[in-house]
Amino acid sequence: MENPPAVPPAVDWSFPSRREHRIDSGLTVLAYDCPGQFVVAASVLFDVPLSAEPPDREGVAGLTGRCLTQGAGGRTAEEFADAVAVCGADVEASASPDGFGVRLSVPVVRLSEGLRLMSDMVGAPTFDEAEFAQQKRLRLQEIDQAASYPQHVAVEQLNAALFGSARAARPVGGAAETVLRVERADMAQYAHEHFQPTSATVVVAGDFAGPDPFDAVSEAFEGWHHAGGERREGDAATVAPGPRVLLVDWPDAPQATIRLAGRGITRGDPRWPAMFVANFAVGGSFSSRLNTVLREEKGVTYGASSGLDTDRHGGLVTVATAVRSDSTAEAVSDIVSILSAADGTINADETATAIRAATDSAALGFERAEAVVGRVEVLLSERLPLDHVDANLNRIRQVTPETANDAFASVLDPGALVVVVVGDARTLREPLEACAYAPVEVVTPPRP
Amino acid sequence: MGVPADVRYPMTSRVLDNGLRVVVSPTPGSGVVAVNLWYDVGSRHEQPHRQGFAHLFEHLMFQGSRHVKSGDHFALLQGHGASLNATTSFDRTNYFEAMPAGVLDLALWLEADRMAYLDDVLTQENFENQVDVVAQERSQRMDNVPYGTVFEKALPLIFDPEHPYGHLPIGNMQHLADATLAEVSAFHARHYMPSTAVLSIVGDVEESAAFAKAEMYFGHIDGGEPPKRELPPTLPPVGERRRADFSEEVPAPGVWFASRLPADAPQSRDLAAVELANAIVGDGETSRLHRRLVRQDEVALAAGMGINPLIAGNSLGLGSVRVVPGCDVDEVVSAVEEVLRTFATDGPTDGELAVARAQAERDWLDDMGTAAGRADAISGCAMLYDDPEALNQRLPLLRSITAAEVQEATQTWLLPCLNAQVRITPAETASDAEQDRTSTAELGGAE
Numbered sequence: 001m002e003n004p005p006a007v008p009p010a011v012d013w014s015f016p017s018r019r020e021h022r023i024d025s026g027l028t029v030l031a032y033d034c035p036g037q038f039v040v041a042a043s044v045l046f047d048v049p050l051s052a053e054p055p056d057r058e059g060v061a062g063l064t065g066r067c068l069t070q071g072a073g074g075r076t077a078e079e080f081a082d083a084v085a086v087c088g089a090d091v092e093a094s095a096s097p098d099g100f101g102v103r104l105s106v107p108v109v110r111l112s113e114g115l116r117l118m119s120d121m122v123g124a125p126t127f128d129e130a131e132f133a134q135q136k137r138l139r140l141q142e143i144d145q146a147a148s149y150p151q152h153v154a155v156e157q158l159n160a161a162l163f164g165s166a167r168a169a170r171p172v173g174g175a176a177e178t179v180l181r182v183e184r185a186d187m188a189q190y191a192h193e194h195f196q197p198t199s200a201t202v203v204v205a206g207d208f209a210g211p212d213p214f215d216a217v218s219e220a221f222e223g224w225h226h227a228g229g230e231r232r233e234g235d236a237a238t239v240a241p242g243p244r245v246l247l248v249d250w251p252d253a254p255q256a257t258i259r260l261a262g263r264g265i266t267r268g269d270p271r272w273p274a275m276f277v278a279n280f281a282v283g284g285s286f287s288s289r290l291n292t293v294l295r296e297e298k299g300v301t302y303g304a305s306s307g308l309d310t311d312r313h314g315g316l317v318t319v320a321t322a323v324r325s326d327s328t329a330e331a332v333s334d335i336v337s338i339l340s341a342a343d344g345t346i347n348a349d350e351t352a353t354a355i356r357a358a359t360d361s362a363a364l365g366f367e368r369a370e371a372v373v374g375r376v377e378v379l380l381s382e383r384l385p386l387d388h389v390d391a392n393l394n395r396i397r398q399v400t401p402e403t404a405n406d407a408f409a410s411v412l413d414p415g416a417l418v419v420v421v422v423g424d425a426r427t428l429r430e431p432l433e434a435c436a437y438a439p440v441e442v443v444t445p446p447r448p
Numbered sequence: 449m450g451v452p453a454d455v456r457y458p459m460t461s462r463v464l465d466n467g468l469r470v471v472v473s474p475t476p477g478s479g480v481v482a483v484n485l486w487y488d489v490g491s492r493h494e495q496p497h498r499q500g501f502a503h504l505f506e507h508l509m510f511q512g513s514r515h516v517k518s519g520d521h522f523a524l525l526q527g528h529g530a531s532l533n534a535t536t537s538f539d540r541t542n543y544f545e546a547m548p549a550g551v552l553d554l555a556l557w558l559e560a561d562r563m564a565y566l567d568d569v570l571t572q573e574n575f576e577n578q579v580d581v582v583a584q585e586r587s588q589r590m591d592n593v594p595y596g597t598v599f600e601k602a603l604p605l606i607f608d609p610e611h612p613y614g615h616l617p618i619g620n621m622q623h624l625a626d627a628t629l630a631e632v633s634a635f636h637a638r639h640y641m642p643s644t645a646v647l648s649i650v651g652d653v654e655e656s657a658a659f660a661k662a663e664m665y666f667g668h669i670d671g672g673e674p675p676k677r678e679l680p681p682t683l684p685p686v687g688e689r690r691r692a693d694f695s696e697e698v699p700a701p702g703v704w705f706a707s708r709l710p711a712d713a714p715q716s717r718d719l720a721a722v723e724l725a726n727a728i729v730g731d732g733e734t735s736r737l738h739r740r741l742v743r744q745d746e747v748a749l750a751a752g753m754g755i756n757p758l759i760a761g762n763s764l765g766l767g768s769v770r771v772v773p774g775c776d777v778d779e780v781v782s783a784v785e786e787v788l789r790t791f792a793t794d795g796p797t798d799g800e801l802a803v804a805r806a807q808a809e810r811d812w813l814d815d816m817g818t819a820a821g822r823a824d825a826i827s828g829c830a831m832l833y834d835d836p837e838a839l840n841q842r843l844p845l846l847r848s849i850t851a852a853e854v855q856e857a858t859q860t861w862l863l864p865c866l867n868a869q870v871r872i873t874p875a876e877t878a879s880d881a882e883q884d885r886t887s888t889a890e891l892g893g894a895e
Contacts, residue, residue, distance in 0.1 A: 005553040038813045081733045088806035148594045148699040255587040287523040299580030322588045353527040360529025360548045363479040
């Protein structure tokens with residue numbers, strides 16, 4: 001057969017329907033039925049911004065997350081780990097810029113046991129002094145180790161350059177300087193202030209043909225009543241515009257790790273759907289302009305992509321790649337040229353493809369219970385309406401080449417990017433200077 | 449209780465006249481369908497001077513075929529909302545896409561075209577481009593990552609260079625640079641044909657329609673003569689101490705324990721027992737290694753054991769301990785030995801066995817939670833065991849393994865992992881590191 005078979009229009013899809021319930025304690029429960037998902041995903045999401053950490057104790061939220069899994073409900077760390085593991089569950093807790101999440105993954109037949117363990121984590125953590133000391137030590141060692149990974153260092157340098165003195169400039173889990181100061185009492189205080197039913201939402205998704213998720217959640221969380229401190233609002237971090245070029249010296253690196261970013265928008269911004277389409281064409285897919293040039297034409301990288309990062313107050317447009325060292329400067333110039341050339345040139349084909357890709361991939365993207373819960377967490381964190389997924393897809397269907405071009409031009413300033421290159425400064429400095437995007441600032445990172 | 453125990457995925461298999469094995473597993477109404485092709489070719493089929501060729505070839509499968517322009521495979525499918533990729537391992541190469549149900553015909557047409565007519569359109573330029581891309585893939589995944597090449601360093605300790613698993617699928621970049629376009633055609637002719645492949649179609653499609661589509665798109669392709677599958681005998685565990693030491697730019701010392709394990713085979717109780725033993729010793733926070741080294745002794749940042757199930761004589765095991773800087777590596781290794789010896793002597797507790805089974809059960813349910821996951825597992829069972837239904841036997845098999853079998857597996861297979869060690873310690877200076885890299889090469893050459 002010489003020509004590809006025609007593809008019929010995709011069947012309509014909508015985000016799994018939501019059932020909502022409120023428990024007497026003030027806890028909100030959202031349940032999503034996902035047939036065939038025999039591993040349930042559940043989250044307790046607290047509405048607390050990362051910036052609620054005391055500035056001299058940054059990292060307390062991350063340490064609290066680590067310690068929640070180290071004993072709860074009157075159990076020691078090992079007893080708790082055994083209890084979680086024997087019901088085939090996995091638990092995790094961590095902070096993000098706009099919220100704090102406690103997460104559970106458990107086979108649906110053991111949903112009740114899993115939820116009770118999760119309820120113990122948020123309502124009755126053991127917070128043993130020795131376990132705290134061990135988790136603090138492990139976090140400090142993790143910081144040390146991470147400094148040897150170029151991709152990690154690139155992102156840290158990028159955030160520091162973009163966000164100045166705001167919380168977002170520093171690692172979510174805290175930097176060594178402030179983690180060192182955190183004591184067990186700080187963690188207990190943090191949990192007491194922020195873990196309360198009235199600021200929490202439980203999100204569960206899975207195949208609920210058998211158990212009633214509301215019964216299971218109500219039963220597990222019925223004893224959890226708590227009146228803590230008042231709710232805090234996060235601050236909007238301002239993005240410091242470039243152009244800047246930071247060259248992080250990594251002697252003898254076989255490859256240069258590159259990250260670029262400029263100011264973006266929130267998911268709630270009216271330009272979001274059009275910006276999504278524009279980004280898909282420029283760098284958001286395998287066949288995008290960035291990947292086509294850098295990988296398929298020039299062969300200097302395994303992959304190059306752009307993305308749209310968001311939080312409640314703003315966003316970033318980012319580009320990520322790693323290239324052959326001797327092609328670094330050329331790659332940076334190519335990326336800037338591709339971003340600049342995108343202004344006004346996103347065509348009808350690219351627009352149609354991006355719209356179809358976004359709308360037709362939704363069923364696939366939300367096949368797993370975990371993906372459904374993950375997206376609801378994003379919506380809650382960023383204070384978007386819970387029908388945002390469907391509404392956004394409908395708005396994406398309306399995007400035209402004109403609106404995509406307008407959005408891209410108004411959001412991204414290709415002349416004001418922060419560029420971070422982790423590579424060998426000896427050989428890269430001169431060619432990067434020759435790009436003339438911005439004066440090259442050489443950074444020598446501390447390495448363990 | 450009991451739902452996971454009862455979860456079964458119905459499927460039907462047929463063989464087309466040209467030898468293509470087709471397995472269909474419908475899940476009506478999901479809106480999603482997955483296509484997964486396993487070809488019976490991996491790095492173990494490569495010629496000694498072309499290490500990495502199977503993986504390079506996988507890249508070339510995206511560079512167009514008789515009726516498909518270079519780059520269109522990705523563009524057409526992704527443009528219709530599909531997720532797609534391919535991977536190459538020691539035993540096999542697989543190509544897969546998951547997509548809205550209506551895109552099934554397009555996916556099958558694209559897969560059939562490159563199975564039948566890959567080399568009509570391949571140019572020297574595309575070929576050289578992908579040699580460059582693979583070199584950058586290696587850099588990004590291995591050479592520019594601390595400890596990134598440790599697997600490559602461990603293999604020579606347990607397999608001779610000419611053994612099917614003597615080298616990694618990513619291979620040797622010089623071998624690839626030396627390869628020619630003619631070799632690509634020869635490789636396609638030898639390894640890519642209906643009779644070396646399994647096609648799984650899983651998801652929102654009727655069984656009869658799926659088989660009809662498989663016949664329509666693949667039925668016309670010449671069956672070809674598949675290479676005979678030759679599997680070497682199972683090698684016993686390494687019996688004497690072998691160690692390779694390296695000094696590199698890493699943030700902490702590390703020790704790796706490599707082992708030959710029982711081969712992956714249909715209903716293999718040996719491998720299942722090793723898997724459970726491995727999980728009890730080295731998987732997660734309840735594992736013996738984590739509790740002893742990370743929690744109790746506080747000498748490790750992380751400790752774990754992993755298995756790569758393979759069919760050519762042996763599977764591969766690799767344990768690892770990232771040592772807290774400043775701690776004595778010899779003492780850490782002694783602690784690992786003590787943990788393994790105690791476990792081999794005492795066997796698992798009832799609680800440990802229950803945990804290992806429960807965790808394996810969740811992992812399996814999780815893997816089966818997407819059409820893509822099921823399609824991959826079905827192709828694997830059909831290709832490796834000639835029995836796609838083996839997928840549904842996984843949990844019953846794990847549940848039937850006894851404590852005595854786990855203990856015996858530990859004594860026979862896990863304990864000897866102490867014999868093959870790779871150690872990497874942080875280099876003091878750059879020049880020290882270079883010196884040590886030289887001695888590394890000598891060690892590799894002596895193997």
